[in-house]
Amino acid sequence: MQGIEGIIPLILIFAIMYFLLIRPQQKKLKDHQAMVAALRRGDQIVTQGGIIGKVTKVKDAATEVEVEIASGVTVRVVRSTIATVLNKTEPAK
Template sequence: MVISSAFAQSAAAAGPESSLLSFLPLILMFGVLYFLAIRPQMKRQKEHKTMVESLQKGDEVVAAGGLAGRIAKINDAYITLEIAELGDKTVDVVVQRAAVQTVLPKGSLKDIR
């Protein structure tokens, strides 16, 4: 009887520690997930937001569908891209500001066209 009660006391004492140790791999996996996936994605979103906010008339950009053009007009939510020149007229397309993926260096569209 004395031996069995000693085992019972040691098992009860190790209970909270063993449950904490069983959550340790889960906590470590969440930490790795945060540093490998969540944090870099938040950084990319922040960079994209600052890039979209800094757009100006005359910038050459590439939109989400691969559409390249020069910004002709800017509103709060939309921009007008000049994508082609036909004689004295231009072809303009309206896209959302958030659809802009990349700002090209000045003069890049002349190399493409």
């Protein structure tokens, strides 16, 4: 009986850690992956480095997108470094 009483606090601590730390982090990662997968040409984005730009080219298989950060200045950005999407464009009909 004492063995079970010693394991119960460990199980409770793990359950609390799972619901307070691990599960929300997994949800946040899943939401970020969905946001990056839904990028379209014309979306205004912010990178993790703080650069604001407009997506000019999206390749489905590539891990990069082209972003215009000033008129005539485009840079290639790795998709996973995109922090947020400021303005979504409407899909073409």
